[in-house]
Amino acid sequence: MELEGPKLATEHLKEENVFIDEIVTDRHVQIQKCIRENLLGTKHSYDVWHVAKGIKKKLTALSKQKDCEVVGKWVKSISNYVYWSAASTSDGDQETLLAKWLSLSSNIQNIHHCHCPKFPNCLHGDLESREWLKSGTKACAKVEDVITNTRLCNDIGKLSTGPQTSEMEAYHSVLNHFAPKMHSYRYHGQLCREDLERVESDAPSTLSTPAPPFLNSGKRRPCKDETSKTLSRYTKQ
Ligand SMILES: [Zn+2]
Structure with missing residues (x-):
């Protein structure tokens, strides 16, 4: 499907x-x-959110291992770094995107200069004190393994620096009210429900009759476009 x-x-x-x-x-x-x-x-x-979610999942699992508890304190920062890498590479240059991502291995060890020719130095100012990872420790080595994973590095280079799938997911969340996923519909049944959703979205006031029984409720859930919001937050910095 x-x-x-x-x-x-x-x-x-x-x-x-x-x-x-x-x-x-x-x-x-x-x-x-x-x-x-x-x-x-x-x-x-x-989509950036999907890639960041996968990384978060790996790091959270890692933080539960013996001698790797400190990784838990880095999960949010590393996830934010995925968004920043994409948002700060507006031309979508894959090599620059990847260079920024790989510089994270140094960043987590409090090293912010001499990364590589494509991205030699960090762009941030002074950072507040935090629990930096120490070279040679199990936690540091395992996080480096996650960062430099071949499949992940290939995918990081392909991150969208513009449109994201969150707009489509917001649309699906509205559509869910008309065609709940817990039910299966024949092709034309699904098509009719999608048409009904479009009628309601384009001209909600035209639906003066009560909501049909297959709707969960007459209210819409709020649709948040979290990825776009997060990206624009980084772009403004
Ligand atoms: Zn840095």
Whole structure:
């Protein structure tokens, strides 16, 4: 199902002769393959929130290991660093993005200069005191392993520095009221519910009748675009 949506959407756009410059998704392996094979010439970028979430999960698990408890204090900063790396590389240059990310290995050890030619020195000012990781310790070595993981480094270079998937997820969260995931619908049933959602979104006042019984409630959940907010926060700095 995860793959069926992008397949149908890209086939439809192809039929309409619409060329896709860039597509932003999570790191779903089947979607990567589908885009690689069917959308030649289209840049495939990854949503920052999804990549940061994966890193957070790994570091949180690591912080529960013996002698690695200190890693727990770095989870939030390292996750923020993913957002900063993307937001501060507005031209989307993959090498610069990756260089910034890899400089994190030095940053966590309180080293802020002489990283590499693409990103020689940190851009921040003085930092408050914190529990820096010490070279040679198990915690430091394990965090470095996470940072320099080959698959992660490939994905970091492909982070989207512009659009994110959060807008689409906000739309899905509204759509959930009309077509709850706990039920399965036939193709046309799903299509009708999506049309109904669009009618309601475009002209809510036209729905003067009570909400139909398949709706969970007459109220919308607030849709937060957290990733875009976070990125713009870093861009302003
Ligand atoms: Zn630094």
